[in-house]
Amino acid sequence: MNEARVRDEIAxxxxxxxxxxxxxxxxxxxxxxxxxxxxxxTPTATAKALVRADALVITDGAGKQTGGRGKPFSEYTLHLGVYRARAxxxxxxxxxxxYATALGVSGRELVSFLPEAVVSLGVRIPLVPLAAPGAPALAAMEPFFAKFDAVLVAGNGVFAWGDDVEQAWLRLELVEHLATIASHAAAWGGPQPLPQEMVEKLLEARRKAFPGRA
Ligand SMILES: [Zn+2]
Known part of the structure; x- marks a missing residue:
């Protein structure tokens, strides 16, 4: 793992x-x-526009800071929970x-209506129920770590994870793209659900590409 490259990807x-x-x-x-x-x-209390590759926080797996500048952000416990659950x-x-955040704050999950997206993210991007920051937020999100790669969070935005920063980013981007299309489609009566037999085939392809995922 080339840390310099990872830092550039984060920035x-x-x-x-x-x-x-x-x-x-x-x-x-x-x-x-x-x-x-x-x-x-990324350091807490920093506008993302100002994050630089050479000014990130370094921690161990328990979240204890071992180097870098600034302090870890409070939602870091959620990130560490994902790493613990998913090697x-x-x-x-x-x-x-x-668009995706609007769905989450409206208490809605995202059900996929584009075949390609079912292979990439599964048939649904679930909604994590509203919970107070800290331990309750982690407890609410934990049940979704194993089988999903992206979640909407009530009262918050979207979390996505992957092999590397680029894959996690692409998943976040796809969730927002789907939510944007769903929102536009609402003007025309909403997206049509995919036929069940098509979904079954797509999920078969998904299980081959991403074993263990929903
Ligand atoms: Zn947030």
Missing amino acids: FACERMTARGWVANHDGNVSARVAPNRFVC DVGAVVHAHPP
Whole structure:
């Protein structure tokens, strides 16, 4: 794992979420596992536009800071929960993209209506119920770690994870893209659900590509 490259990817993800208007104030955070017990994450209380590759926080797997500048963000316990549950995950990305966040705050999950997206993310991007920050938020999200790669969170935005920062980013991007299309389609009566037999075939392909996922 090339840490310099991972750091660049984190800074680039922060730049992109800023450019797209997916964060305001200090919203959003990104982390990556660069060695079994070494993680880098964005510093708390920092606008994502100002995150630099050489100014990230370094911690161990328990979240204890071992280097870098600034302090880890409070939602870091959620990121560490994903890493603990999923040995395959190398990065977690969180932002408040407006269409997907609008679904979550309305108490809605996202049910996939594009065949390609079913293979990438499954038939649904579930909604994590509203919970207070800290331990309750982690307890609410934990049941989704094993089988999903992206979740909407009530009262929050979207969390996505993957092998590396780029894959986690692409999943976040796909969730927002689907939510945007669903929102536009609502003007025409809403997206048509995919036929069940098609969904079964797509899920078969998904299970081959991503074993263990819903
Ligand atoms: Zn948030």
